[in-house]
Amino acid sequence: MQQLTDNIYVVVILAMVGTFLIVSILLYLHAYNRNRLLQQQQLLQQTEIAHQKKLMLAIFASQEEERRRIGTDLHDSVGATLSSLRLIISSIPAEKAESCKTMIDQIITDVRHIAHNISPAVLNLYGLSEAVEELADKINQAGRISVSTDNQVGTQLDQLPHAIMLSLYRVLEELLNNTIRHANATAVRITFLEEGDRLILTYADDGKGLPPEIRKGMGLASITNRLEVAGAAWQFGGVGQAGFAIRIELPKAQNNP
Amino acid sequence: MSSFTSLYLGVIVPAATCIPITMGIFKYRRLPRGQRALLTYLCMALMINAIATIYSHHNNLPLLHIYTMLEFILLARYYALVFSGRRIVPYLVAAAIIFPVFCIVNFLFIQRIYTYNSYTRPVEAIFLVLCSLLYFATPLKGEEQWADVPDNWVNAGILLYFSGALAQFSFSNVLEATAPHSVIMLILVLHATLVLIMYILFTISFYKCSS
Numbered sequence: 120m121q122q123l124t125d126n127i128y129v130v131v132i133l134a135m136v137g138t139f140l141i142v143s144i145l146l147y148l149h150a151y152n153r154n155r156l157l158q159q160q161q162l163l164q165q166t167e168i169a170h171q172k173k174l175m176l177a178i179f180a181s182q183e184e185e186r187r188r189i190g191t192d193l194h195d196s197v198g199a200t201l202s203s204l205r206l207i208i209s210s211i212p213a214e215k216a217e218s219c220k221t222m223i224d225q226i227i228t229d230v231r232h233i234a235h236n237i238s239p240a241v242l243n244l245y246g247l248s249e250a251v252e253e254l255a256d257k258i259n260q261a262g263r264i265s266v267s268t269d270n271q272v273g274t275q276l277d278q279l280p281h282a283i284m285l286s287l288y289r290v291l292e293e294l295l296n297n298t299i300r301h302a303n304a305t306a307v308r309i310t311f312l313e314e315g316d317r318l319i320l321t322y323a324d325d326g327k328g329l330p331p332e333i334r335k336g337m338g339l340a341s342i343t344n345r346l347e348v349a350g351a352a353w354q355f356g357g358v359g360q361a362g363f364a365i366r367i368e369l370p371k372a373q374n375n376p
Numbered sequence: 377m378s379s380f381t382s383l384y385l386g387v388i389v390p391a392a393t394c395i396p397i398t399m400g401i402f403k404y405r406r407l408p409r410g411q412r413a414l415l416t417y418l419c420m421a422l423m424i425n426a427i428a429t430i431y432s433h434h435n436n437l438p439l440l441h442i443y444t445m446l447e448f449i450l451l452a453r454y455y456a457l458v459f460s461g462r463r464i465v466p467y468l469v470a471a472a473i474i475f476p477v478f479c480i481v482n483f484l485f486i487q488r489i490y491t492y493n494s495y496t497r498p499v500e501a502i503f504l505v506l507c508s509l510l511y512f513a514t515p516l517k518g519e520e521q522w523a524d525v526p527d528n529w530v531n532a533g534i535l536l537y538f539s540g541a542l543a544q545f546s547f548s549n550v551l552e553a554t555a556p557h558s559v560i561m562l563i564l565v566l567h568a569t570l571v572l573i574m575y576i577l578f579t580i581s582f583y584k585c586s587s
Binding site: 127134135136138139142143157160161 | 512519520521522523528532535536539540541542543544547550551554555559562563566567570
């Protein structure tokens with residue numbers, strides 16, 4: 120009996136300590152496996168995001184290529200044909216030809232504008248800073264909104280990779296479109312500056328601002344898509360800002376051509 | 377009984393219930409419903425521990441019978457909230473009704489109320505170990521690290537304590553009748569240490585409730 124009771128003490132103590140150790144090890148393995156699974160899931164997500172970015176970049180590139188081709192075709196083919204037509208009309212009696220010539224001039228101007236807007240030649244030739252200046256000048260000429268630009272980073276803008284320049288240009292184009300159409304604004308300020316290893320682009324108008332529900336909706340989807348693919352961070356609004364404002368940050372390191 | 381062992385078993389470990397309770401009160405607004413149910417359980421444990429300490433010079437085992445019932449009901453409630461929306465919930469509710477009946481039948485007709493409830497307590501332990509295993513078997517949700525999920529710490533505490541103490545629960549009356557005093561003390565110290573670990577893990581769980 121003595122032998123039996125001795126064994127029961129040992130069994131109880133062993134069972135308590137042993138179970139504790141086994142459960143501790145199982146819990147550790149459980150935590151380790153879950154964390155590893157989580158890491159793998161995150162890695163997979165990152166790979167998927169990178170893949171999606173590449174796809175978007177390819178879509179944007181093919182869109183731009185298509186725009187460039189259409190722009191060139193319009194300018195070279197339709198524009199040239201219209202110019203020839205104008206010459207032919209010059210040979211018919213003046214009173215009949217005048218109204219035709221006016222219409223053809225209007226069509227030539229329209230085609231030139233469309234061709235230019237579809238593919239901004241100035242961006243390809245002179246870089247982003249010049250293209251933004253030209254964009255601002257065009258809107259200033261209309262006289263309804265005053266656009267001012269302040270480039271504090273000089274030629275750094277023109278040294279960005281072409282895809283990034285194009286993304287920023289399209290984003291600015293879209294922002295200006297939104298301001299003209301919806302903001303009821305009188306002035307827009309575009310600033311390029313440098314903060315440490317980042318290029319900063321700020322855009323602000325003095326219009327009625329952007330309602331929060333549009334920020335979450337599809338309204339700015341194309342802008343945010345382009346910024347995401349360009350690897351930029353962005354933030355809407357500004358301290359004490361009455362109208363619409365956006366601050367875009369681009370890390371310089373990833374944008375060295 | 378040496379003075380430290382008596383201090384450890386009679387004061388330190390029962391008073392350690394205050395650690396998770398303090399953390400729970402401090403974080404109360406951020407606690408989800410399951411964690412609040414756990415806090416209720418800890419408050420009940422503190423109250424019973426306090427009464428047991430006051431009556432420590434008498435046979436206070438009737439308190440353990442009551443404690444077992446309340447502990448089961450409150451921890452079943454915790455699991456009903458954690459498993460909210462799952463098929464197991466009605467079974468948890470049924471268990472929370474049947475088990476106290478089993479406890480009452482046990483101390484009225486099977487084991488005297490002044491002896492250790494070595495039939496009901498192991499049943500409770502097995503039930504709670506199964507619940508915690510079911511919790512850990514549930515597939516991963518969200519994108520949090522293991523250590524950032526508060527319920528993981530709670531279930532780690534329940535699993536460690538109830539599985540570790542199962543042997544003691546089962547053989548308590550046998551040991552009481554046959555074992556030397558020093559061996560019983562050693563087993564009680566081991567049990568108290570498991571309780572302390574569970575309370576520390578509950579404290580971490582409350583601390584992790586940040587959103």
